[in-house]
Amino acid sequence: MTNGIRVSVVAPVYNAGPFLHAFVNSFLIQTLPGDSIELIAVNDGSTDDSAAILDDFAREHQNVHVIHQENSGWPGKPRNVGLAAARGDYVFFADPDDEFGGPEALERLADFADEHASDVVVPKMVPRGDRLYAQWRYETTQIDADLVTCFTTLTPQKLFRREFLLDQDIRFPEEKVRLEDGQFLSLAYLKASRVSILNGYDFYVIIHHPQQDHLSAKPVDPANYIGSVAVMAENVEKYCTDPDTGDRIINEIYFRKVLANFTNSRVATHSLERRQAWQRQQKWFIDRFITTSRFEKMDEIAQVRTDLARDGDLDAIVAYARAGSVDFTFVSARSKRGNIELAGKLSGGFSDGELPKLVVIDRNDKSRIVTIPIQLAKSQVTVQIPKETLPLMEGARRYDLWLSPGRGHQNRRIEGPDRPFSLHFTDDRDVELYSTKKGNLSIAVSRGMSTQARTKRKLKRIIGR
Structure with missing residues (x-):
């Protein structure tokens, strides 16, 4: 252990005053002993109250250190300054408008890196606010991670063995270049003896703050x-x-x-x-x-x-x-001779001669894919989903609906209804069109009451009167 410190957290700070208390406190509650972790906050010429807030934390907590410097205009230099000052076995680069996901984050990461001799550990990160961040890459822990998967996450919030970064002379570009963290990560991923992906815990929360002036929102050259x-x-x-x-x-x-x-x-x-x-x-x-x-x-x-x-x-x-911008707005559904007819509206870039198609995918068997033409009638479009597409099977069956704009375009999910649409068919199918938790249109098919049973129940009610 270097100087008794296991993890150094390095954070470049520029006008992050509104978020600093939540960020620093998420560091202070970590389960690793306070004398085994340190926060190095590099104040990059902030013009708000960030400097004062950081200095207050540093006076109250011996493991919080603040470096003040003139504004460099980009996060690369303050991260390098923080790395040069770090003393830990590992370095974790964080952003001051985010938070650690839980108190065990740093301990779990360091323990894992120790056990497996990982030079880089990619932690599971979760989004908050309107930020989107794909979770599929964290489905399983990978001791020797697939590098293609790693290259889908090029943000710097990873755990790095500090000696590895120093030995390989890996630093952030300090000039004003886009994707400077991607340049850093590409070297780290490729030069590391072992890169790992660790799931099983929400290690870091990556947060979108609408009021924050993000570099990523500025026009790209x-x-x-x-x-x-x-x-x-x-x-x-x-x-x-x-x-x-x-x-x-x-x-x-x-x-x-x-x-x-x-x-x-x-x-x-x-x-x-x-x-x-x-x-x-x-x-x-x-x-x-x-x-x-x-x-x-x-x-x-x-x-x-x-x-x-x-x-x-x-x-x-x-x-x-x-x-590729075409969209389908679901309006209603009805049964039609054993089929399901969806009605809705199309918007975006489509022409009568090249209408998009509906794609139905069996959630239990994603190899079962059916593509169905969309028909245009005046201002409304309809889609006939044949009953063979949604057969009655043992147990409930669920299907996800996608819109295919055409060749060379990505399929997109269709927004679901505010309330479910329930249909019953004479072949005992109960069909419900509903919205998933993410608001997408899906269909559930289950075994309902047979026609004979329905007739008996109706007669019983009549006789009972």
Whole structure:
């Protein structure tokens, strides 16, 4: 143990006054002894009361240390300053507008890293507020983690063995570049002897504060942004020892980052000049990194977008983005000769000749997928779901409904109704259309009362009168 300290928490602070008490207190309640953990808060020239709040904490708690510096304009330098001052066996980079998920967070992380000799531990993080953060990557603990999965989380909130970072000279870029944490993480993931993913506990809460002035909300310079992705891709080419894994990592960051503007909400708001700037940088990245081998390993959506970016037809790119914005609003459901007829409305970028389709997926057997055409009649659309799609089986069966905008687009969930729609069929099916916890439209099919039993019950009621 270095100086008796197991974990150093490093936090860059800039005008985070409203959130500092919750953040620091989530550190102070950690179950590791107070003399075995330290918080190094680097005040990056805050103009609010952040400095005073931090100094108050430092006076009251010996394991809270504050470094004041002139504003650097970016989180890279204060993180490096904090790393240089850290004394722990491990370093955890946190943000002062977030919180640790529970008091055992640091102890569990350090114990796991000790047991498995992990240089990097990716902890389960959960979102709060309007922030979205995919949870699938934390489904299982992975002692030797899949690196492609790791590259889907490039935020710095991870546990790092401090000696590893120092020996490998891994630091954050200090200039004003986007995805500086991605550049740091790409080196850490690829140079580490072992990278692990740890679930089973909400280690960290990543919080969206609408009132906060986030760097990520500021306009992106395509050359700066895609240039950072290129640095990550170069790191992969240089340090990834398995060519196939390297191809899949590059494809992953390419799709999420380089092709990030292929949505109508972004393209529609871009000026012609900005569309041209994105396309130029995308084509440059494609020419440099997207080899034939990598292209062949992409799914259809990535291949379609790659071809569009490479061809440079801006009108086609806009048309593609608009087609992907189509949405189906569910209105009602009724039984029709043993089938289910959904009624609703379409909005977004669709044409009469290229209507989207409804996709029904059996939740118990996701290989059972049925695609059904949507029919347009005046201002309303209908979908006929054949009874064979929702057969009566043993036990309840649930189906999730998706909207398919067409080739080269991602399917999207359909918003469910405010109240369930219940239908009964003569073949004893009870069908309920309902909203999931996330508000998506799904269908439940179960065995109901037979027609004969219903008739007997009706007669009994009549006779009883």
